[in-house]
Amino acid sequence: MANSFDVIILGGGPAGYVCAIRCAQLGLSTAVVERDKMGGVCVNIGCIPTKALLHSAHLAHALHSAADFGITVGDVKTDYGVAMKRSRRVADTNSKGADFLMKKNKVTVIKGTGVLQPGKKVKVGNDVYTASKAVIIATGSRVKGIPQIGLEINKTTVISSDEALFLEKAPATIAVVGAGAVGMEFADIFNAFGSKVTLIEALPRILPLEDAEASDTMTKSYKKRGIDVLAGAKVKKADVGKNKVTLEVESGGQTQKIDADMVLMAAGRAVNTENIGLAECGIKLTDRGFIQVDGNLQTTAPGYYAIGDIAGPPMLAHKGSREGVVVAEKIAGHKAHAIKYDNVPSVTYCHPEVASIGLSEDKAKEQKLDYVVGKFPFSANGRARGTGETEGFVKIIRDKKYGEILGAHIVGANASEMIHELAVARENEYTVEEIDLAIHAHPTMSEAVAQAALDSLGRVIDM
C-alpha cells in the first residue's frame, strides 16, 4: 500500500466518505482512515437503522387502523427483535455500499485509528501516511449522557441510541430524556412496539428548535397516542437500579416520580476530538469544543481541514456531506459553491414527520423581520384525506415585500420528502410566487406547499 496520498481523510462517515469520493472524482489520490465500518454513525448506528425501525413503527400504526380501510387483520403483535435485525441488515447493506463506492472511486481505505502528526501526516498503528495536499478531519460525534444528574450511560438501564438500536425486545416502560430528533424518533418507535413511553424535555416544548406550531402539533399527536409528554421538565434526581430507574421530574412547579425499566438518554452529543493529535498539530478548538475552522473549513493548522459534526453545528449528516464536497473542490483548486447554513433542512422522522428549513416564526419575530405567514392544513388536502394522514400542516414564512421564503415548516406524512421543494426554492432564491407558478400534480400532499404559498399571498384556493 502506498504511504503517500494527495488527501487523507480521518473518518469514513457521511462527511468523510462523500469528501473522499469527490476528491477522487477531481483526480486526487485519496485515503480514508476508518476504525470501524464505513458509513460512520449515520449508516451504522444513526440515521439509517432508525429509519428502518421507524418504518416498522409506521406499519404497526397503520395496521391498528386497518379495519377502517376495509382490511381485517388478526391481533397485531410486534417484535422489536425482528425489527432490530431487519434494521441491522439495512445498515450493513448501506455500509457495504460505502465500501463498494470506495473501491469504485479507487479510494484507499485504511483500517484503524488514525492520529494526526505535524507535516500533514497521519499515523495508523505503526504506519505513517503522508498527505501532499491536505488532511481532512471528519471524526464525527458520539452520544453522551448527562452524568451531572446521575444519568451516566450504563448500557443496561441507562442507555443511549447506540444500545437502543440493538435491543432484543422493547422495554415495558421507558423514559426518554431529550425531545430533539433522536428522542422524538425513539419515543415513536417504542410507543409503536408497545412500551409505555414518557418523553422528558428540559426546554419549554418538545422539538425546541422547530417552529412552535410544529411542537404543538406533535405534543397533541403524541399525547393522543398515549405518550406522556413532559416539556419544561427537569430531572432532579435519578435512582438507577439494576432493573429499574426512578426519576424525580419537576415540571410546572410539581415534582413527580417516574418509574421506568430503562432510560434512553437522547440529549447531547460529544465530538470526537480526543486522542487524534489535534493539539500536537496546532489545531485549536472553539469554546464549545468543536474544531475551529475558517470560511474555507480550514483549521488553525494550514493544510488541515475539518468537516461534519466536528466542525460545528448543525450536526447533521447532509451538512457534513456538503462540507466534504466543498472542501474537496477547494483543495482541487475549484471554486466551490458556498454553503448557506440557513439552507440546511432539518428533519425528524417521527410520525407525523417534522421537516423545516430557514427561520421559525419566533426567530423571524425576534429578528424583527417584516413577514407574512401562509399556512395550509393537511386536513384540507385531498390526498392526505385519502391516505388518512391528515395530521399536520405546511407553514411558510415569507418576507412581506419581496416574497422571499424566510422559513418553511411541514408537519405531516412524508414531510421529509416535501421539504425539498422549499430547499430548492431557498437555495435558488425562488419566492412564494415561483412556488405557486410551478404546477403541482393533483392529488398530492405537495399541493399543500403551493397552497401555503398562496395563503401567504392572500389567495389560497382550496380552503
Place this chain on the structure above:
Amino acid sequence: MATTVVMEALSPTMEEGRLVKWSKKEGDQVKTGDTLAEVETDKAVMELVARADGSLIKVVVQEGQTVPVGNVVAYIGAVGEKVDGAGSGKREAGSVAPAAAPAPASKPIDPPPAARPPTPPPPTEAGRIKASPLARKIAQDSGIDLRSVAGSGPGGRVVKKDVEGSHQPSAINRPPADGRRLTADGSPYEDVPLTQIRKTIAKRLVTSIGPIPHFFLTTEVDMERAAEAREAINKQLGDHGKISFNDIVIKATALALAKHRACNAWFQDDHIRYWNEVHVGMAVAVEDGLITPVIRNADLKSMLAIGQEAKVLAGKARERKLQPSEYTGATFSVSNLGMFDIDQFTAVINPPESGILAVGSIVSKPVAEDGKVEIRRRLRLTMSCDHRVIDGATGAAFLKTLKQMLENPLAMVL
C-alpha cells in the same frame, strides 16, 4: 501578484479621465471600495475606487495627467512587492477598455482567490440575464439594472446579496454629506442620489424611447406687452444698443430656471445634479451644424448684457473661435428658429442637460380676448424634457412661470 488599478469608465461616454487627486499614496493600505483617487470625466469629478485589498504599491499616473480608459494608473499588492514595467500608465496588454461599460473594468494579473474582483457582469445568452427571482424583484423595485450588477452566484448569477448592495448609492459618485460641491472651475451644484422611483422611471422610459426619454410641452404666449416693452426699451437705449426677442426669451428662461431648480439639472447615471447657477446654452447654427455657446449666470445679467454676449458668442461660433469654456457647462438650452418662420418645433435635448426650449416665430393672429376677437402677437414655446429628471407637472410649472414673465415683462424685474 499585484492587481492593476485601471482608469475605469466612470460614465457611459467616458473615454479618458484626468487624475485630479490621489486620495491614497504609495504604501497606504487599501480595501476594496476605498476611494483611491478623484478622476475628472467628461461630465464630472468622480471617485476611482479600489477593486482589491492590499497595499497601494505603485502609482504610475500623476495628478493632473489624463489617460484613456483602461490604462493602468496604479498597482495594489503585498507590502514590498515589486511590479514590472510600471512605467507611465501604458495600457495593460490584453486589458479591456470598455468604452461604454459603467461596470468595473479592473483587470487583475493572476489574482489570488481572496483578491479576485467581482465576477464580470452576468453572461447574457440571447439577452437572458442570469438572476434569481428574488434578485429580480429587488432590482425591479429598486430600479437597478441587472446588467450592471456583478453576480456572485453560480456562473455569475445575480443573487439577493448582489442587488442588496446596490441599494446604497455606489461608492463612485458618492456625494459629500451635505451634497454640495463645486466643479473644477468653481460652479456650485448639489448632487442628489437618484431615489428608487427616479431610478425606475429612468429605466422604464429609456427602454421606451432611446437613451433620453423626451416628452414635449407646448404653450402659446401672448407677446404684445413684451413687444411693447422691447420697443420702449430700444427707443430709450437709442445708440447704446438694442435688445431682441431672443434676449428677452433667454432672460425670462433663466429667471424661470432660477425659480424652478428641478428643470436646471443634469441626469448623471445614478444621481441628478441640480445646479445652483443658471447657465443657458444658446443654439447657434453654423456652416455644417450647430453649437451651443453658453451665457453664464444669465439670470443675473441684464437683457442688454445678454444681448451683447449672445452676439459676441454667435459671431465667435460662426468663425469657430469658441473656447471650450464658452460652449460647455450649460444647465439648460434655448433653440430659436423664429427667424426661419417656424411656428413651432421640438428640439432635441443636449445631454446631460434635461431640458431645451424650442422658440418659434412671433405670429400675429386672431385670438379671443375678453370675449372679442383681437389680432395679437403670439409666440409658441415647446419645452423638451428628460423624463428621468423632469415630470410633466414639473415642466408645466416651469413653463407657466416663463409664460407669466413674458406676458408681463415687469415680473422679470421683481
